[in-house]
Each structure stands twice: as C-alpha cells, then as structure tokens.
Amino acid sequence: MIYPEYVKKGNVIGITAPSEGNKKETDFTRLNNGKEQLRKRGYEVIETAHVRTSNKGRSTDAGTRTKELAELINNDNVKWIISAKGGDFLLEMLPLMDFNHIKANPKWIQGYSDNTGLTYTITTHCDIATLYGCNFNDFGMEVWHKAMEDNLQLVEGDINTVHSFDQYEDGFYDRITGLEGYQLEKPVCWRNLQGEDEISMTGRLLGGCLDVLLHMVGTRFDRTKEFIEKYKENGILWYLESFALDSEAITLGLWQLKEAGWFQYTKGFIFGRPAFFNPNYDISYDEAVLSVLEEFHVPIILDADIGHKLPQMTIVNGAMAKIHSKDGKGTVSYDFI
Known part of the structure; x- marks a missing residue:
C-alpha cells in the first residue's frame, strides 16, 4: 500500500470538481472562507477552472473534469487534492483517467459521496491510500468543528486515531x-x-x-x-x-x-x-x-x-x-x- 507523504506548512492544497461544482453565493462564500482558513494555517490553496460552475449536475464535461484533476496530479507542489462537492456523475470520468500516471504521482485525494468513484478506484487500481472525508466547503465554516481539525492533523501526521463525536x-x-x-x-x-x-x-x-x-x-x-x-x-x-x-x-x-x-x-x-x-x-x-x-x-x-x-x-x-x-x-x- 502506498501512503502519500504527509502535508507540511507551505505545501499546496488543490481543489477540483470531479462531480458537481459550486453554484450558489453561499457556496462561494464558504469556498472562499475555506481557502482563507487553510491559508491561515500555513497552506497555499489553488482551485481548478470549474470549481465555481455547474451545468446539469456537473461542474463541466467529463473530459475537462479529468484534465483538471490531472493538472493537480501533475503539479509537484500540490500534496493534497480535495473535491469541491459531491453529486451524481463522477463515474463518467473513469474511462478517461490514466491510473498508471496517478500511481506514479501519489498524493492525498479526498472526498465522499459521489467521490467514491475516485477514492475507491484509486485505492483498488493503484494501491494508493485515499481519504474518505469531507468535501472542501466544510472547511469554510466560520468556527471549525473538531472533525476539520482532526482531518488536518491526520493528513499532517500529528494523529493516527480519530474518535466519534458527541x-x-x-x-x-x-x-x-x-x-x-x-x-x-x-x-x-x-x-x-x-x-x-x-x-x-x-x-x-x-x-x-x-x-x-x-x-x-x-x-x-x-x-x-x-x-x-x-x-x-x-x-x-x-x-x-x-x-x-x-x-x-x-x-x-x-x-x-x-x-x-x-x-x-x-x-x-x-x-x-x-x-x-x-x-x-x-x-x-x-x-x-x-x-x-x-x-x-x-x-x-x-x-x-x-x-x-x-x-x-x-x-x-x-x-x-x-x-x-x-x-x-x-x-x-x-x-x-
């Protein structure tokens, strides 16, 4: 099993939208604040072109979504990729993905719900551990819940146990x-x-x-x-x-x-x-x-x-x-x- 390296202050976190994209003003506010929260904690945060678009349940077409994920895979500075949203149509990307290239460039990939299409296939195809956890906008709440703190500490390598909540x-x-x-x-x-x-x-x-x-x-x-x-x-x-x-x-x-x-x-x-x-x-x-x-x-x-x-x-x-x-x-x- 391949475990991507832990993230460190100064690393880049990439946001992409392999399923649905953000479309509401409240989504944009949450997205912006999530980026700011992580910047305050020492990280640079970038997003791909269609994180803020939505058309018929998709951020964009499957080919473009695949290319935008590949942009982050190819960026050596990006150590943690987090999906913007869930949705319904991520599986359309699978025929277009280069799993050999992903295996050669392991990094943490995180999301849940429809993002199972990524986390599950990358783990079973590439022997790379992935993260089944919150999509990016949860990092945008004004006061972080312990779930967000645990998530970050786990990827930083500071904890190895997560606990149920109250x-x-x-x-x-x-x-x-x-x-x-x-x-x-x-x-x-x-x-x-x-x-x-x-x-x-x-x-x-x-x-x-x-x-x-x-x-x-x-x-x-x-x-x-x-x-x-x-x-x-x-x-x-x-x-x-x-x-x-x-x-x-x-x-x-x-x-x-x-x-x-x-x-x-x-x-x-x-x-x-x-x-x-x-x-x-x-x-x-x-x-x-x-x-x-x-x-x-x-x-x-x-x-x-x-x-x-x-x-x-x-x-x-x-x-x-x-x-x-x-x-x-x-x-x-x-x-x-």
Missing part, C-alpha cells in the same frame, strides 16, 4: 451566510448490531458510498477481487454508508456485492448513518443489513460517524486500522503499513 446533524439545511457550522441536534450513538458489549476488529479498510459502489460493481473498473486477494492475510474491514437507498435497495445491494465476491475476506463491517432511508415492506435498516451479512459471523457496527449525516471522521481508505466500539462511542486507529 452530536450530529440529522437533516439537511439551507445556509444563510455560508459560514454556518453543523446544526448539531442528536447524540451520536454507535450500535453493535448483534448485541455485543464491545467490538474490537482489525483489518484493511475499504469502502465508500454504497449508492456509488453499486454502479461500479461488475464493470471494467471493478478491481475489488484483485485487491482483496492481495490483502487477504490482513482481512478487509468494510466501511459503507448510503445516501438514498431504502430497505429493498440496501438488502439487494449488499446481496449483489456478496454474490460478486466482494466480502470473501471480510473481518467486519462498519456503517455510517444513512442519509435517507425508508423501511419499505416493514423492513428496518438493521434487518436489511443483518439479512445479508449475518452469515459471515463477523462484527457489524451501525450509525458510525461516516458519510452524509455530519460530522464525519476521516477514513483512510486502504489503510490498516483497528476499530473499537463500546457504549455508543468509537475510535478508528490507523497503522500505515
């Missing part, structure tokens, strides 16, 4: 100024699905947004089986979260990944809080997950600080990790081997 934002809210923090309204409570008092599991992390992974499985960009075969001695800890999958979609989606052989060497699962979920057919989220994954006889954690219901921990995709869950709280500790 509260989370349960809904999605329009911003007035663009500088708002998270609207923390419910207590964080990790749940050990099969009733364990405590879970401690170790393995190599792999995962992302389930909505996106279900579009990728079985395509020519799916290198999952090769990846898990290479790291089978470590075992795989799957981290997954969903945006808009209901009970039948969760059930059948996990079934599809199971039957595709993705979970062959699993040592455990950790799920983020689902963004939108309807218990169709009177099937709860717990029942949907357990109906497919119970047969693996491994620990399963639900409602972790991963994904769309913010704040979220920064997950190092491809890294060895120990996950601990007890009394509704949890930690992820990394070992970069």
